[in-house]
Amino acid sequence: MQVEPLEVLEFLQRYPPFDSLPEEALTRVVSEVEIGYFKANTQILALGQAVDALHVIRSGAVEVFRRNGELYNRLSEGGFFGEFGLLRDGKIRFPVKAIEDTLIYFIPAAVFHQLFDEYESFADAVEIEDRTRLRQAVSSREDANELMTSPVTALITRDPVSILTTASVQDAARCMTKASISSLLILHPPEHAKAGCIAGIITDRDLRTRVVSEGLSYSTPVAEIMTEELITVESTQYVFEAMLAMLRNNLHHLPVMQRERPVGVIAISDIIRYESQNSLFVVSNIFRQQTVAELATLVTDVQACFVRMVNEDANSRMVGSAMAVIGRSFKQRLLELGEAELGPPPIPYCFLALGSMARDEMLIVTDQDNAMILDDRFDPEQHDAYFAALAKFVSDGLAACGYPYCSGNIMATNPQWRQPRRVWQEYFDQWIDSPSPEGLLHSSIFFDLEGVWGATEWAEQLNQHILRKARQSQRFLACMARNALNRTPPLGFFKDFVMEQDGRQNNTINMKRRGTAPLADLVRVHALAIGSKARNSFLRLDDVIEADILPRGRGQDLRDALELISMVRIRHQALSLEQGDTPDNSIAPEDLSEFERKNLKDAFQILSNAQKFMKFRYQAGR
């Protein structure tokens, strides 16, 4: 009587990728397993050696090396190796050494190939290309959220209702009442060159604020009070993109376009139907609060919104954008309140968001990084008291609303970062024209810059200036690249430790410092080099891919790596909040699932390779 060895069966059942195999397949595997023992410090597989089996570690630990002798990975119980050779030419590419007394279960090549052909989950797990596995991990999550997969047209419940520019406001109001809608599209009349295209939009609110309260005649042409310069979405876009557009611009109605013709209008309520407790609510609530103390009460709403987005499988762009919009709204409302308290500004100014807020990559734990551009007429004696007070009002307000003061003192309260336009231009000229890695060390954050209040066009002009200059200075790019290499990812995980490139082990990993931050730094360097206008890392990557400066496929790899690392960071912050803890960026390996560990290792590898490529590409004097 033949029986499968129970110990082998029960062991394999506990570990991926075997845990997902059906019982009868696993029984077949187990009856073919072979077992070997390797004393600590003995070679298990040598470079170029023929490989006849997938090696699964039953007990003990091994180190896997690259061809050049560099440590590639350290594996323990449940880890497996040898798949690279099996899937290529049957020769070992990654030599392996036992670092503890190790018992190996061998899955013979024939069985391995059979599993690989028959079971997709098994094939995915042992796939040679790390990045393929990561791609799958990321895309399977992308499919999970309805907002990500539903086209915006799914929200359109009726044909658009419209009226011509020549109609009166009363006609418009009657039309809206009849159709019971809260917004109305205004179209160019037939004789107009753009006949049938949208000229503008009016809402209930416009009728109240622009017509009735202004005492205008009912016969006023609707064209005089409509909102022009419309923000719209294309019918091919997704619900989440519509949501982002509404969030960013604080819109309540958004026309959906198809070949320049409106096919419908979606309202905030349409999206909220999709998502119960929406970030849009939080934003509109922010603008309704009358004091800093009232604003501070919204902190729990912001956290709840963050947790809910994570639980509803939002991707990192949705979360990052929503949190950035919320953060930006706090700033804007605080500036409104500040101006109300201190009086109108003596000269024009622009309030800046820097870093993750400007990149739309904000999470729940983020320092406030901000600055002020003042009009060139700025006279410190005359004006600075006002702006210092305003900066302090905003900064203290942000701190009360859960955005801690910036430890590097990059805030408008610091006189250095509260300067007229010409000084800001000098700053950037200095950074770009006479760069040094030390000088740029703390200023990379200024290269993610956005105007959030006041003369925001100044921020755009400054950005244009940076774009023009930066791409032409090899020395500047080389310095930025060098600084972007200061923070490197670890190699992976081993047991409950974080394993460094040199084999050292740590207890925790800071996912920001070791993951998302170096990735954002790297993407910024490439973006500056090609003169990309985008600020969000994903959008910058789109431009970088378009510019074709990376080896084929690497841009997509970087997107996947950024998404995965960001989501691990985001999920762990959400988990902390749900457990009533203070969220941070530090994660202990024991809190990571096997799935997360494996994918994180792939993502770290992609980042590490991308850093090497960047180092090579941006050398000073090239």
Place this chain on the structure above:
Amino acid sequence: MFYLGSRKSSESVPVDWQAVYRKRMLDTQDERLKAFYAAGVVSPDTPLKAVPMVALDFETTGFDPQRDGIVSIGLVPFDLQRIHCKGARHWIVRPRTVLPQESVVVHGITHSDIQSAPDLMRILEYLLKALAGRVVVVHFRSIERPFLNAALEKRLHEGILFPVIDTMELEARVHRAKPLSFWQRLKGVEPPSIRLVDSRQRYHLPYYRQHHALTDAMATAELLMAQISYRFSPDTPVSELWK
């Protein structure tokens, strides 16, 4: 415990196993045994790396080969490089003696399991085929060889003889080489355990559940692999290990 002392046996003249097999092959009346001996045994100077082996474990109704019987048999073929689960076998057999309740507690094989099990004779052909041409490896050699010998004597009126490598005895060579000193005994020092589960731990082998014949056979095979990599070499002649 059961250990009999290695110094006495190491003084005895080594058995010429190949001669024993040749003689028994001619003497035996049973075709199955004849085939077993005909498959032969490796010469004593064969290096361990070239020795085909089979780990064997019995669960029994007690410890006396004459009075007690075999209830289950587990075996797995292996060599120094690998254990082959493909050749693993496990049988429950019906002993011709009563099954005491105490032993049921140990191996978990119940009276009803045994009622439907075959007599050893029904599986003997397969058992001997699995052992043929291989050196048998056991943990504590006073069980498998004596029990199989006694069972065959009862049924065929002739026993069976083959060399065994005893992983417990290999452990004892290290941990029982020197008797405890007077002082050690006075201080209550206990000699290290050479039971299968404890011995495995010393080589960092994983914990396997005990008293299942196949699992114990595998555990024994792994232990021997570990012992050889720690204390012998692949070129050590088999005669240094077998008894």
